[in-house]
Amino acid sequence: MKKAMLLVLLVFSLTTLNLSVSNAQCAMCSINAEQGVEHGNxxxxxxxxxxxxxxxxxxxxxxxxxxxxxxxxxxxxxNSPL
Structure with a gap:
């Protein structure tokens, strides 16, 4: 059980410490999202x-x-005594 918890903690730590910057959307998607709010498409x-x-x-x-x-x-x- 302790090995599993240690493994989960290690994987969680390694994934959260990866601080690389990335762009989530392509240029066309972000432009559509930004302009669509103004025009209501x-x-x-x-x-x-x-x-x-x-x-x-x-x-x-x-x-x-x-x-x-x-x-x-x-x-x-x-298992409780009461």
Missing amino acids: SQTKGINAGVLSLLAAPFLLMGGIGFLWYRKYKEPHT
Whole structure:
């Protein structure tokens, strides 16, 4: 168990310490997103919907893990002396 936690901590540390700068969008996407807000075109709404749908997956995953964790530790312990 300790080896698994150490491995998770090591992987997390290595991924968060990688501080390279990158551009997330191509020039055309960023121009559409910036100009679409001013003009109210439908491409901007599509980009926003795509971002929200991509953002939902990690939140659902972490929420599910949190729910399972809560449910597991909510059960009464049979080993307790009381």
